[in-house]
Amino acid sequence: MKKIFYLACCFMLFSSCKDDNATIGVNPSDHSGGDVATSVIAGTEIGLQTDKACYAPGESVTFTADGQVPAGAKIRYRQLGEVVAEQDYTGNSWSWTLPEKDFTGYMVEIYSSSNDTETIYGTIAVDASSDWKRFPRYGFVADFGQKSDETIREEMDYLNRCHINGVQFQDWHNKHHWPLGSTLDGQILDMYKDIANRDVYTETIRKYIDVQHAYGMQSIFYNLCFGALSDAREDGVSDAWGLYKDYAAKTRDFHDLPDGWKSDIYLVDPGNLAWQKYLVERNTEVYSQFDFDGYQIDQLGDRGTVFNVYGKEVDLPGGYASFIKAMKTAHPDKRLVMNAVSRYGSKNIAQTGAVDFLYNEVWGKDADRTEAKFSHLKQIIDENAEYSNNQLNTVFAAYMNYRLADNKGEFNTPGVLLTDAVMFALGGSHLELGPHMLCKEYFPNNNLSMSEELKSEIIHYYDFLTAYQNVLRDGGTLHTSVDITSADGKFAVSQWPPQKETLCTIGRSLQDKDIIHLLNFSQADSDEWRDDDGTMPEPALVQNPQFSFRPTRAVKGIWMASPDFAGGALCPIGFKVNGDYLDFTLPSLKYWDMLIIEYK
DSSP states (O other): OOOOOOOOOOOOOOOOOOOSBBBBOOOOOTTTOOOOOOOOOOOOOEEESOOOSOOOOOEEEEEEEESSOOOOOOOEEEEEEEEEEEEOOOSSEEEEEEOSSEEEEEEEEEEEETTTTEEEEEEEEEEEOGGGGGOOOEEEEEOOOOOOOOHHHHHHHHHTTOOOEEEEESOSSSSSSTTTOOOTTTTEOSEOTTSSSSSEHHHHHHHHHHHHHTTTEEEEEEEEEEEEOTTTGGGGOOOBBBBBBSTTTTTOOOEEETSSOOOOOOOOOOOOOOHHHHHHHHHHHHHHHOOOOEEEEEOSSSSSSOOOSOBBOOHHHHHHHHHHHHHEEEHHHHHEEEEEEEETTTHHHHSSSSOSSSEEOOSSGGGGSSSOHHHHHHHHHHHHEEEETOOOOOEEEOOOOOTGGGGSSEEHHHHHHHHHHHHHTOOOOOBSSEEEEESSSSSOOOOOOOOOHHHHHHHHHHHHHHHHHHHHSSOEEEEEOOOOEEESOOEEEOOOOOOTTTTEEEEESSSSSEEEEEEEETTOSSTTTOOOOOOOOOOOOOOOOOOEEEOOOEEEEEEEETTTTTOOOOOEEEEEEEEEEEEEEEEEESSEEEEEEOOO
16 A cells, blocks of 8 residues: 655744843753744655554554655653653664553654754554554444455555544445355355445455454454344244334335345334344344444434334334343444434433444434534534433544535535534544545445545544544543633634634643644635535644633643644643743644643
């Protein structure tokens, strides 16, 4: 795979001063404040790669670099503001043994120093976590035709570079009610048809799983919790288990699919114990044939009032919870994730205590959905935190440039990056990456392609999500009361929620620090995340914007990092005391800058 990276930039060093109303003295080691003393310097463009997407604490990480690094360069390993190790750069392949600390993100930087300037040549994140569910970064695969080992490796190489630690297998099965379908002499078929009558090769599924496991990823198979095809009765699924639109059980609830597909999907009561037993047996067959790590459970959102065969109204959210618990009881060592389509059943799902994280498929204005705006994303994050007692993180299944994807074309890079910036700043992550980027709920749809620019920028964003996971999505409290203003008039600053023509702020309070996110909506044409028609403009890059911030406690120092600047490398920011406020200058701001305010 072609390794894609960036033109790197420099750190900023500082000088000290004694006047209380002047610059507070700092250098990068004691980090107390200071004035920007250098300008950005472009380094040699290099690509970096790790041998896995995530690691156990204490495990060895193998790095490779692609590109020329000047003599005398060094490698630095950071955990936020702490340099945990450093070594000389001596070649394009090396190893580093991780500390024993669990659930920790690191940023690895190749740099050199000269005349009070640090030039960053490359950065890459490392996740040391014993379990993916703390910081899920979810991807997908959805095409299981005949594929070469090289093709599969190239597809998963990119997901590995983006630190994707779990992969959902969409539309891999023969039948929803019987994933493996018929067998030949007790053996699974080498090839069968999926719901859209596409060829599925079991060898391809196994290859994907093997490569993903080598990268440390979880392999999770997809299926509805209540789906049956037209031939389900022949395979042992009773009509008495079905969901009906009327209390007389004359009209079966079903999901209509295009002509030429195998079948429409006829719905079953997910809380029916006989159905649960049946599907547990079918899933046992799946686990016996494929080394899947778990089950991605799907639903279809609010179905209105539905009944069982006896005319009793069915509590679908309650049925989802019952179904999840039955799946976990049957296979306690396997992972479970369940989709809350437009938040339907999300509380019941969260409170089972059996899912690894919370997964929300969110929509725009279609079919009266109420999740179109950026502000709705925070509502979902807040609800999920409440439902799970702050124990589970959120993954958004959110399809970008949805109307644009009705035809062939490219994703609109600004729309994708701004949405990712907001999701990541809120503490969520985005199911979007696979062999192609998602644009529709039908995962095999690849009408839109990623430009080389977008591929490169997405790497920066996922490095950022991974390296700074401990301040982005590891506890703390989101808040909207950020007292920060523009000191030079380059931005009109507003507090959450995002407003067009403003720089939106939102914060997260942690024990000894505050995190402030600066999200640039100055050129945005909408306050809706999906960028349906791909019209979101690229924001102007603003150099050296000045801000004034009123802290709540005595400040020890300020750091800044951005996926749009120096590959996400952490920069100490100098500040001056101005009454109750601190004045400071950032190197630049495009889509998203993050400030870390450390308190004494």
